Amino acid sequence: MAIAVQCERITVRFTTERGTVTALENIDLTIPRGSFLTLLGPSGCGKSTLLRVMADLIEPTGGRISVLDDAPATARQNREIGFVFQDAALLPWRTVLENVTLPLEVGGGKALPGARSPQDLLTLVGLTGWEQAYPHELSGGMRQRVAIARALVSGPRLLLMDEPFGALDEITRDRLNEELLQVWESTGTTIVFVTHSIYEAAFLGQKVLLLAARPGRVRELVPVTLPTPRRLAMRETPEFVALAGHLRRVLETC
């Protein structure tokens, strides 16, 4: 099976005034292409740091990592990585459509063979009719939809999501969870999704990677055996409840 991300003994240390913090220690991880992995762990377990290592935003202190069979920097420069931030990080001076178009305008004029139509993506995320609106006119859920469309516009083969629905209300979060799975199925892109919600991690992922804190390390890689396509009602099935219970028990020891 083709590999999207391969981590070998990834270690990240930050030096601050109060001393050196080990954010990640000896992370070994293989993410197959086209899969959906959720990263779950208590705050301070380094899940966002791991995502940023994959995105070439943070240089690991030790270990080896390859993204789409290349160095993370190469994958980034080839525009193979899409990233969704916790608070959408839209540019307030640009309209919805201009925000989604941004990745096509920058990058020093490099050709993007996988580029997708911004209009089609706005339709995919259910924002037809809002093209000319400014971010401050949108709700939190709608902003994240724009951010997802923006992350997909260059046609990335790896989509990294850093607690994208963490600040949303539960109803919106549930709906976006279902919709994200549909986006995943229709694009076939690999998704790595950071969350601190047990239910979100279990509902979205094909596998859940549990991380322990201080220092951040792999605790357990839990396969999710729920049938696809996933529906919100599945969260009431005994299998789901058992899975969530297992994740909770492991988290308590992290």
Add this chain to the structure above:
Amino acid sequence: MANQAEPVTMATAFAEDAEAQARFRAHKRYLAWRGRLLPVAAVAIFLLLWWQAVEIFDIQPFIAPSPVAVAKVLYDRFDMLMANLLPTAIEAVSGFILGNLAAITLATAFVYRKTMEEALFPIAVMVNTIPVVAKAPILVLLLGNGMEPKIAIAAIICFFPTLVNMTRGLRDVRAEQLELMRILSATPREVFLRIRVPNALPYLFSALKIAASTAVIGAIVGEWIGSTKGIGALIIQSTYNFDSPLLYATIVVGSTFSALFFGVISLAEKRLLRWNVAHNA
């Protein structure tokens, strides 16, 4: 995504209700007119009280002129007042443009070369602490008695607020926005034009609005020293001649120009920063 939930569109989000819409618009119109009429009424009442006070207490014209006397000067000597406004306006606007351009350029340099900021910012602070009335004679000695020293004073007075604000605006960019640009492998030029500059615009306009009025003050103060024309020269002449109606009329002309200048900048801000939440609220 869209076929799952009902698609959120403008059409479904906003229902038609002509009556409620009409009431909403009527209320907005009321608020707008109130905002315009209240200051006009306040000024009118103030002028009336002033006029009555001068009449009732029989105040001498050289101490405080009646508003009628000021209005008469404004009307009778309008051409002369405008002829004196022209050099002041040219000096203020030229100084405004030069000072702000210099400040924006230096702010850009500061953001990309920390060393320059560390070396030059203390000098900028020191120059800024010198009072305008002290800067004026120095610049007149340096630059002669033409328009140049006045333009220089107006420019220096605009320079500091813009430098401070623009540096902040270019620098205080959200970390996620920079991370996003890195993931997109954006060039430094793209980061500057697409993130830093638009981010700095609200900061810049705050400074420009301050600068619009202070540039005029700078030009006027510059004209206090050895000038024969301009609003500043007229203020000095009328004061020495105890011609207080002319003094007041001159001040009205200078202030009106200042307010117009401020208005033009505010209008440009509204046009350019339509995305800015603070201005839509």
